[in-house]
Amino acid sequence: MLATMVALVWPAVADAVELRLHTADFPPFAIADSAERPGIVVELGRELARRAGIGFSVSFEPWARAQAEVRDGHDAAIMPLGRTPEREDRYTWVAEVLVYGVNFVSADGRRHDLDGARRLGSVRVQDGTSFLEDLRAKGFANLKTATDTADNARILAAGRADAWYVPEIEAxxxxxxxxxxxxxxxxxxxxxxxxxxxxxxxxxxDLVAALRHHFQTMVDDGTRDRVVASYSPPLFK
Known part of the structure; x- marks a missing residue:
């Protein structure tokens, strides 16, 4: 049955010019200035397009703009996008790519949980992200944002913020x-x-069905996990 379904979508998918991925500079998920090591989601997107028999391109943009380009566009793609109630009807959700933890990071040796971070003077978080939506929903009134995630890292390292809410591996x-x-x-x-x-x-x-099928093959044969693991060197243990 599955083979029949996939066969039926080939003509429509073949007509698609390419998988046009919109993303932002989120190392190691997407790395704007590294052609050889472009990041987890870029490598996964390229392999997904290859398996689907279509072209592939990637555009690095400010995250809010990337979301708008896909939300207001036609058959454009975005990764890694958090799936939230506010976004549910704004996109066509194809496949869960990966799951990761988010933490409060400090530069002064202190470890902050949710309640402790709420009492800090300032918490950095990237604008346009589900991380920001999450903290706002939890009543945080001490948030400071930046469009570029690297700016938050620099500000924290310079001692101009108390904490930064971000995936550990990204930090x-x-x-x-x-x-x-x-x-x-x-x-x-x-x-x-x-x-x-x-x-x-x-x-x-038809494109959605084909991409879902081929991404599942990447999960089943271990490709997804191998790509993710390749971006987790000893530095990040």
Whole structure:
């Protein structure tokens, strides 16, 4: 049955020019200035397009703009997008790509849980993200935002913020990538993010079905896990 369904979508998918991925600079999920190591979701997107028999392109943009381009576009793609109630009807949700934890990170050795972070002077978080939506929904009144996630890392390292709400692996990558002083202190996991591949609303159903099928093959044969593991070197243990 599945083979028959996939066979039926090939003509429509073949007509698609490419999988046009919109993303932002989120090391190690997406890395704007590294053609050889472009990040987890870029590598997954490229392999997904190859298996579907279509082209692939990637555009790095500010995260809020990337979301708008896909939300208001046609058959455009975005990763890694958190699936939230506010976004549910704004996109076509194709496949859950990965799940990761989100933590409060400090530069002064202190570890913050949710209640402790709420009492801090300032908490950095990236604008346009589900992380920001989550903290606002939890009543945080001490949030400071930046469009570029690296700016939050620099501000924290410079001692101009008390904490930063971010995936642990992203914090460690950025700290190392920009040569920031000291070692970030990672607090307990306080959030779990489900990162999705999503398309524009009203996306071609045949394209959606084919991408879902091929992404599942990447999960089943271990490709997804191998790509994720390749971006988790000893530095981040």
């Amino acid at each position: 460690r990558w950025l700290w190392h990538r920009h040569g920031l002083a000291g070692t970030p202190t990672i607090g307990p996991r306080v959030g779990v993010e489900q990162a999705w591949l999503a398309l524009s609303p009203g996306a071609d159903p």
